[in-house]
Amino acid sequence: MDIDQLRTFDRVVRDGSFTKAAARLNVTQATVSMRIRALEAYIGAQLFIRGRQVQLTDQGLGFLPYCRRMLGVLQEARETLRRAxxxxxxxxxxxxxxxxxxxxxxxxxxxxxxxxxxxxxxxxxxxxxxxxxxxxxxxxxxxxxxxxxxxxxxxxxxxxREDAPLVASPALSEKLGLTPSFNDILDKAPRYLHLNWWQVAPTAATSLAQSPLIQVELPTNPGRSLIEAGEGIGFFVRSAIADSLADGRLVEIRPTDLEPLHRxxxxxxxxxxxxxxxxxxxxxxxxxxxxxxxxxxxxxxxxxx
Missing domain, CATH: 3.40.190.10 (Periplasmic binding protein-like II)
Incomplete structure (x- = not known):
């Protein structure tokens, strides 16, 4: 039994899913499964009922408080050493x-x-x-x-609080005009880029995500490059695109019927x-x-x- 197995067990319990736990821990789902199997083998008991929803067995429920106690003691020890x-x-x-x-x-x-x-x-x-x-x-x-x-x-x-303007390339912005409506954007923009600025997306961003536009989810830098090339629109926090706005590679779009967004x-x-x-x-x-x-x-x- 090792610390990674204990952390993985605790993470699966919190998330109720091997897949979500893997994402949280930045490992593969196969690694999560391997760690749980190894922990079960060491303890000599099945900890989870596998299925569409992962549930603790009675043995898993009994082991959980001891697992968290061990993790807590280890965290306290690490914090004490770091203070030293x-x-x-x-x-x-x-x-x-x-x-x-x-x-x-x-x-x-x-x-x-x-x-x-x-x-x-x-x-x-x-x-x-x-x-x-x-x-x-x-x-x-x-x-x-x-x-x-x-x-x-x-x-x-x-x-x-940082504003998050909707931006496009100069060429696409010119096609949209100075005061485009939401429908104008839907008619003329080739695609909408999802960028995960928010824990819960604002209504305006959600509305675009539910539109008929082709949608792409990308990290910030590839997303900015795609929009600079005229291949879409997206909301960016201002600090992420300040240089592109300053030198004219990107232009703010101000839809007449969408409230300004912020993060x-x-x-x-x-x-x-x-x-x-x-x-x-x-x-x-x-x-x-x-x-x-x-x-x-x-x-x-x-x-x-």
Missing amino acids: ERGRIAVGSLSTMIMPMVSKALLRFQRRHKEIDVIIREGRHNQIATMLHERDVELAVICWPNLDPLLTNVEPLLII DIALVVRKRKALEEGHLLEFANEIATEGRLLGRILKDNLTTE
Whole structure:
């Protein structure tokens, strides 16, 4: 029995699915199945009833609290050891916020503190939430409000609202005209790109996703390239396309019958007590300095620090 097997068992219980657990853990479904089989072999009991919905057996229900107790003790031990380490900071961030919020902050911080190791981990919101839950990072940039059931307690230090314009290439924008309606866009745009900016998509984005347009789901950079080539439209948070808007490769589309969209993000810490470590607070303030340039500040708990 090892830590990966215990974490996988706990993750399957939380998600009720081997497939979802695999996605959360960033492993294949086959790996999840292998770990569970190995754990069952070690314990000598079947833990799950496999089917369309995965359910715990009576033995699995009995084992669950002990599993979580072991994981909790290991997490506490890791956190204690990390506190004992000097000169190490671990930060998680949404992939799209590394450049606009974290990179310049990191450069300034490390120029002053060359002796400190700074670990930056990136991912989607649920991946960063898992990192916070498992104490792999102390500080993080995540979507807000946090709806991840795994992460029930975090302290927001800074909450920012960034607008998310609908954009197209100049050529496609010209075809749409200055004041296109939603139907004009449906008639003339070749495809709509899904980009996962939100935990729950706003109504306007959902409406486009339900339209007759051809739809493609892509990461940010390939999606931006496709739209710059005139092959579609999509909502982007402004920081992800600022350069393309500035040099004219992309143009904002303002539909007359769609409300402007935005995305809220937050700089969070698992527990505010962690900021008593001076270097973590200093780095948080550096990230916040960049964050304040991105959009409207909804909450700022670092200004008096």
